[in-house]
Amino acid sequence: MNALAARRRHPAVLTVLLLVALVATGCAYAAFAPKPAQAATADADQVAQGKKLFQANCATCHGLNGEGTKTGTGDQIAGPPLAGVGAAAVDFQVGTGRMPMAAPGVQAAQGVKGAQFTQTQIDQLAAYVASLGPGPAIPAAADYDYSNADAAKGGELFRVNCAMCHNFAGSGGALTRGKYAPSLATVSPKHIYEILNTGSQAMPVFNDTNLSPDSKREIIAYIKTIHTEPSPGGLKLGSMGPVSEGLFAWVFGLALLIGFAVWLGNKSA
Amino acid sequence: MTTSAARPADGLRAGDVPASPPPSAGSKKLGGVAGWVDDRTGAAGGVGYLMKKVFPDHWSFMLGEIAMYSMIVCLLSGVFLTFWFVPSAGEVVYHGSYAPLQGVTMSDAYASTVHISFDIRGGLIIRQIHHWAALMFIVAVSAHMFRVFFTGAFRKPREINWVIGCILSMLAIVEGFAGYSLPDDLLSGTGLRAAEGFMQSAPIIGSYLAYFVFDGPFPGEAIIPRLYSVHVLLIPAILIGLFTAHIVLVALQKHTQFPGPGRTNDNVVGYPVMPVYAAKAGGFFFIVFGAIALMAALVQINPIWAYGPYDPSPVTAGSQPDWYMGFADGALRITPNWFEFDILGFTLSLNIALGALLLIPVMYGVAMAYPFVERWITGDTREHHLLDRPRNAPTRTALGMWALTTYGVFMFAAGNDIIAIKFGMSINDITHFFQFGLFILPLIAFWATRRICLSLQRHDREKVLHGRESGTIIRTAQGGYFERHSGLDPYEQWTLVQHEPVAPIELEPAVDENGVARPAARKDRLRARLSHFYFRDVVNPVTPSELAAAHHDGQQHEAIEAQALSHSIEADPESASGSMHVEEGSEPEPTGGHGH
Numbered sequence: 102m103n104a105l106a107a108r109r110r111h112p113a114v115l116t117v118l119l120l121v122a123l124v125a126t127g128c129a130y131a132a133f134a135p136k137p138a139q140a141a142t143a144d145a146d147q148v149a150q151g152k153k154l155f156q157a158n159c160a161t162c163h164g165l166n167g168e169g170t171k172t173g174t175g176d177q178i179a180g181p182p183l184a185g186v187g188a189a190a191v192d193f194q195v196g197t198g199r200m201p202m203a204a205p206g207v208q209a210a211q212g213v214k215g216a217q218f219t220q221t222q223i224d225q226l227a228a229y230v231a232s233l234g235p236g237p238a239i240p241a242a243a244d245y246d247y248s249n250a251d252a253a254k255g256g257e258l259f260r261v262n263c264a265m266c267h268n269f270a271g272s273g274g275a276l277t278r279g280k281y282a283p284s285l286a287t288v289s290p291k292h293i294y295e296i297l298n299t300g301s302q303a304m305p306v307f308n309d310t311n312l313s314p315d316s317k318r319e320i321i322a323y324i325k326t327i328h329t330e331p332s333p334g335g336l337k338l339g340s341m342g343p344v345s346e347g348l349f350a351w352v353f354g355l356a357l358l359i360g361f362a363v364w365l366g367n368k369s370a
Numbered sequence: 371m372t373t374s375a376a377r378p379a380d381g382l383r384a385g386d387v388p389a390s391p392p393p394s395a396g397s398k399k400l401g402g403v404a405g406w407v408d409d410r411t412g413a414a415g416g417v418g419y420l421m422k423k424v425f426p427d428h429w430s431f432m433l434g435e436i437a438m439y440s441m442i443v444c445l446l447s448g449v450f451l452t453f454w455f456v457p458s459a460g461e462v463v464y465h466g467s468y469a470p471l472q473g474v475t476m477s478d479a480y481a482s483t484v485h486i487s488f489d490i491r492g493g494l495i496i497r498q499i500h501h502w503a504a505l506m507f508i509v510a511v512s513a514h515m516f517r518v519f520f521t522g523a524f525r526k527p528r529e530i531n532w533v534i535g536c537i538l539s540m541l542a543i544v545e546g547f548a549g550y551s552l553p554d555d556l557l558s559g560t561g562l563r564a565a566e567g568f569m570q571s572a573p574i575i576g577s578y579l580a581y582f583v584f585d586g587p588f589p590g591e592a593i594i595p596r597l598y599s600v601h602v603l604l605i606p607a608i609l610i611g612l613f614t615a616h617i618v619l620v621a622l623q624k625h626t627q628f629p630g631p632g633r634t635n636d637n638v639v640g641y642p643v644m645p646v647y648a649a650k651a652g653g654f655f656f657i658v659f660g661a662i663a664l665m666a667a668l669v670q671i672n673p674i675w676a677y678g679p680y681d682p683s684p685v686t687a688g689s690q691p692d693w694y695m696g697f698a699d700g701a702l703r704i705t706p707n708w709f710e711f712d713i714l715g716f717t718l719s720l721n722i723a724l725g726a727l728l729l730i731p732v733m734y735g736v737a738m739a740y741p742f743v744e745r746w747i748t749g750d751t752r753e754h755h756l757l758d759r760p761r762n763a764p765t766r767t768a769l770g771m772w773a774l775t776t777y778g779v780f781m782f783a784a785g786n787d788i789i790a791i792k793f794g795m796s797i798n799d800i801t802h803f804f805q806f807g808l809f810i811l812p813l814i815a816f817w818a819t820r821r822i823c824l825s826l827q828r829h830d831r832e833k834v835l836h837g838r839e840s841g842t843i844i845r846t847a848q849g850g851y852f853e854r855h856s857g858l859d860p861y862e863q864w865t866l867v868q869h870e871p872v873a874p875i876e877l878e879p880a881v882d883e884n885g886v887a888r889p890a891a892r893k894d895r896l897r898a899r900l901s902h903f904y905f906r907d908v909v910n911p912v913t914p915s916e917l918a919a920a921h922h923d924g925q926q927h928e929a930i931e932a933q934a935l936s937h938s939i940e941a942d943p944e945s946a947s948g949s950m951h952v953e954e955g956s957e958p959e960p961t962g963g964h965g966h
Contacts, residue, residue, distance in 0.1 A: 207796075253472045260556060260684040267687060269556060269677050274687025275787035279796035282687065326470050327676065333488070334498055334670030341792075342557065342686070344785040346671050347693025350505040354665055355513060358436050358506070359429065361657045365650055366429030 144228075151229025154222055158201050167233050179205075187236020188227035190299040193292050195223045199301075207279040208302055237298045244314060245294040247322040255323030258316055262307065270340035271324050276303050286328050290321045421644035426627035430517045435651060437510035439658035440503045441613070447500035448602065454490055456482040457552065457598035459591040468675050476554075476679035479594050483553040484675050498666035504546050505671075506662055508694040511539050519740075519770050522758035523626045526751065529741040531619045536738045538612050540730065541605055543694045548601035550672075550692050554594060557672075559680025560689045563588060564699075568726035571719040589682060629756045629868045631861045636755070690784055697733075700783030701725030704804045725780075733777070747900045749875055761830075762869045764823035765904045768816045775815035779808045820907075827909035830866045833858060834912040835920040871910035875901040 108114070156165060162180030164170050169182030183191075194200040198212015216223065227239060260269065268274045271285035280303050285293070297317050300306035307317070338345040400408050408414040425431070458478040464471045466481070467488050476484075486493035515535060518524055524532035551558045551565075566588045569580040585592035624638050633639045641647060677686065691699050702725040709721040744766065745751065760767040782789070783804040790797040837855035845851055858866070877898045882888050890898075 251473075252470045253474050256470050256678055257474060260678045260681070260686070264556070264678075264684055264686040269686040269688075270673075272688075273791055275790035275797045277796075278798050279790070279794070281791050323470060330470075332670055332673075333494060334673055335667065336669045337673075338669060340673070340676065341788055342688040343672070343690045343692045344688070344696075344788045346505065347696065349665075349669060350502070350509050350693065354502070354506050354661070355509050357661050357665075358510070358658060359433075359513075361654070361661065362429040362432035362436065365654060365657075366427055366432065368650075 147225050147228040148232045150222075151225035151227070151232075154218070154226050155229050159226075162202070167230060183230050184234035185236045186230060187299060188231040188239045189237040189295040190301070191227040191230045192223055192239045193295040193299060194301065195226060196220075197288070197292055208281065211283055237295070240291060240294045240298075242291075245290040245318065245321060247290060247318045247325060250315070250318040250322035252319065252322040252326040255316075255319030255321070255326075258312070258320050259323050262312065263320065266303075268340070268342070270327060270337075272340040285324050288324075290325065293317075293321050293324065420621065421642065421648075423621060423643045423647075424638045424640045425625050425643065425647050426633075426638055426640040428628055430521075431625065432654065433510055433514040433517050435654055436658055437507055437514055438613070438617075439655045440507035440510055440662065441609070442655070443503040443659050443662055444500060444507060445606065447496050447503060448606075450496045451486060451500060452602060454482055454486045454493070455479070455552070455598075457595045459554070459589070459594050471675060471678070474679060477594070479552060479554040480674070480679045483555070487675060495663075495666055498669075498671050499663055500549075501671045502665045502669075503662045504549060505692060505694075506658075506665075508539075508542050508546060511535075511542055512694075515539060515737075516770070516774070520760040520767055521626070521628075522754065522763055522766065524741045525754040526741075526745065527623055527753050528619075528626075529745075531616060531623070532741050533738045534612050534616050534619070536734050538609065538616065540734050541609055541612070543730075545601060545605040545609065546692055547695055548597045548605065550695075551597055552594065552601060553672075553674045554680045555672075555674040555677040556680050556684060556686055557674075557677045557689060559589065559682070560685050561691055562593060563682065564726075568722060571722035572727055573716075573718055573723070589680070624755060626755055626757050629759070629865060631864045633756065635753070638755075688788060690788075693781070696784035697777055697780035698725055698729055700780040700785075700804070701729050703786055704780075704783045704801055704808065706805070729780075736773070747897060747904055748872070749897075749901070756868075758869070759865075761823040761826040764820045764827070764907070764909075767823050768820035771819040772812040772816040775812040776808065779804050779811055824907055824909055831909060831912050834863055834866050835917065867911045869911050871913075872905050872908055873910075874898070874905040874908075 155163075155167065159167075159180075162170060163183055164180065167183035170179045171177060172179045191200075194209070195218055196216050198214065198216050199209040201217065202209045203212075218226070224239075230236075231238070259271075263271070266274050266276065266282035267285055268282075273284040274282045276282060282303070288296075294317055296304060297307045297312060297320075298309075312320070338349055400414055404414065456478040460478045461475055462478055462481050464474050464476055464481055464484065466485055468484055471484065483497075486497055488494070518532065518535070547561070547565075551562050566580050566584060569583060570576040572579055581587070583593070583596075584590045585596075625640075627633050627638055627640070630639075678684075690696065702722065705721050705725050707721050709724065711718045711720065758766075783801070786797055786800045786804065789795065789800055837857045840854045840856045842854045843851055844854055875898050877890050877894060878888060880888060880890070
């Protein structure tokens with residue numbers, strides 16, 4: 102018998118065990134508990150930092166206080182007012198590198214180099230913009246956790262709601278006058294969830310009454326499934342539909358067969 | 371069985387040789403299985419005829435073969451698919467092995483196609499072989515058609531075969547569309563919905579036609595089984611029948627050949643079918659099959675599981691037909707929407723009907739009529755078994771490029787959204803470009819092709835008359851400089867001068883020798899004008915007298931050069947020109963050859 106076992110009937114045992122259990126539970130809770138939405142807990146310091154970043158990087162178009170500006174030609178907007186767009190919109194736009202916009206254009210394109218700010222800076226910017234007016238908060242990890250969502254159901258929702266612009270495989274499609282629906286292959290689940298809630302440019306808002314949070318997770322599950330599953334048929338040719346297949350038939354198929362025909366034709370008298 | 375009983379006149383028959391009738395009616399006696407078959411069918415004559423058939427060699431003559439073999443691959447792989455495909459619009463809930471469709475409601479047709487793709491051993495590759503072979507079939511048919519057109523192979527006596535070929539091509543795209551529509555996935559269902567709209571755009575009969583074909587309102591349950599019958603029975607039967615006629619006519623009329631020394635309008639230079647072409651063509655079948663199987667193994671086509679089952683409410687971006695229907699889709703995309711008219715309360719949807727209903731018959735009608743139109747304009751009623759080099763028929767070649775460019779504008783317009791997204795352009799700009807391009811680009815193509823052909827012809831003349839520029843500059847004793855031109859060998863020269871000179875048809879003078887007006891019929895005047903259009907800038911081949919003149923027109927350098935080269939040309943023109951005849955029947959004279 103060791104020393105610990107010998108003292109198991111010590112009067113302080115109950116208290117000690119209770120303390121250990123409480124500390125362990127507390128630690129576990131701190132580690133595993135879902136964090137509350139950040140917008141709610143944004144502290145004043147974060148907002149102040151965000152305002153500095155905003156004024157240095159965004160105010161040229163969105164105005165010094167996020168009130169938006171016009172170009173001066175007609176009603177053309179240089180930057181829309183941001184009160185009420187919410188932290189989620191900021192996290193999406195800045196997190197995907199769309200903002201700050203490199204140059205004016207028909208559409209803010211996904212950043213080639215990814216986000217230009219660290220996640221901490223994005224959070225500060227988001228906190229500042231959220232302080233301008235209430236809007237959708239940045240979703241918690243559990244909101245876009247699609248591990249238990251039904252991808253097949255997501256597929257049906259995707260075809261009804263998304264495929265007409267983003268194409269059946271989420272490879273993107275053309276819209277009018279140079280605008281386009283981008284490819285969804287590399288968009289993170291968090292950003293998909295955010296853009297569904299906030300909308301952007303030609304992308305409409307799918308709020309929670311339109312598409313329930315469960316449906317959103319199903320759609321995310323479907324997008325992630327089709328982009329991670331191996332391609333059973335071979336090269337996908339961009340998953341663009343019959344146009345790329347026809348091009349392949351004419352360029353590679355015909356060239357290959359004509360190559361053989363030339364070879365056979367040369368083997369003659 | 372023998373009998374020993376003596377008969378009365380046996381003595382008289384003592385020296386007779388028993389008559390033995392020939393085993394077969396033909397003069398040739400065949401042994402073995404061939405003889406057995408020939409005795410019963412008389413097939414030896416036909417088979418012998420085919421086996422001795424001579425075919426000329428050129429890679430472009432194999433384009434039709436590629437089409438034929440792709441069709442056979444389609445037939446073989448198609449049979450495999452029919453074993454499991456269920457042509458029904460009945461509803462089922464999917465419980466197969468493809469997870470992202472688990473529990474989704476779909477039609478039997480779609481479910482069975484997904485089943486073939488994922489749960490039948492080898493099903494996916496056979497599906498992909500079938501689809502790639504179908505695409506390659508129509509690609510090869512088109513390429514074959516271009517070859518026949520640009521070399522003038524459609525001329526007498528092959529006009530009928532050209533028309534059969536056009537019908538085959540048209541049937542092939544209908545067959546392709548029927549097959550594309552069968553799996554009932556989101557893409558093909560969208561295509562069928564579009565097809566229903568096209569039918570409805572037919573004036574007066576539109577809605578009746580659509581109800582008749584779909585057996586009621588869209589989508590109904592009838593269209594898939596109906597398309598299945600059309601796809602596996604009706605059109606393949608017509609295709610095979612016409613294709614057989616196509617091949618039989620080629621055998622009967624003999625294959626055309628490119629011009630060259632020893633090749634005339636009355637012979638065919640090449641190898642006989644047995645053994646050379648039987649081996650070549652047989653081997654080529656396996657090459658084509660192999661190439662298609664390679665494509666099918668490496669490259670995905672029509673991933674129906676990714677499109678999802680058809681449902682009339684959704685649609686996917688990038689909804690296009692397969693490439694061969696693209697031109698009709700493109701015509702639809704660039705026809706302006708104001709092309710719809712309201713007449714006495716009836717809507718005339720020309721914005722749809724033009725591209726969707728009229729274009730295909732008009733296009734094939736023009737193609738089928740072309741040989742007859744050209745024959746009327748040129749007045750050439752002779753038989754042609756020697757092909758034209760495309761440059762030697764500049765107007766025809768240019769007209770062909772005009773047609774191809776028009777087709778190309780339509781076809782690329784069908785991909786306007788893909789072009790927009792892949793090249794970062796505005797779809798509106800692309801559409802406007804094609805709308806104007808439809809009228810401008812073919813004219814540019816026509817003009818440029820004609821100029822290029824004429825330049826090439828002039829270059830050929832130049833080459834025959836003055837030889838090839840050698841790049842060697844020679845200084846004469848007097849201090850002059852000239853560039854040495856090396857002579858052409860007679861084989862090469864023959865190819866450049868063999869074609870016939872042509873000239874526009876001239877109208878007879880409006881007034882005859884007695885001063886009496888002679889009004890040319892309007893038809894004749896039109897014909898003269900068209901003939902002028904065809905042959906206006908014609909560049910005719912070098913004649914022997916022109917060739918002789920080129921050597922005697924005081925260009926001393928050519929004479930000097932000829933001496934320098936006379937020993938370097940070893941080829942004997944006699945041996946090359948056993949059948950070479952230039953206009954007056956004189957032997958072609960090699961440039962820089964003898965006599966200078």
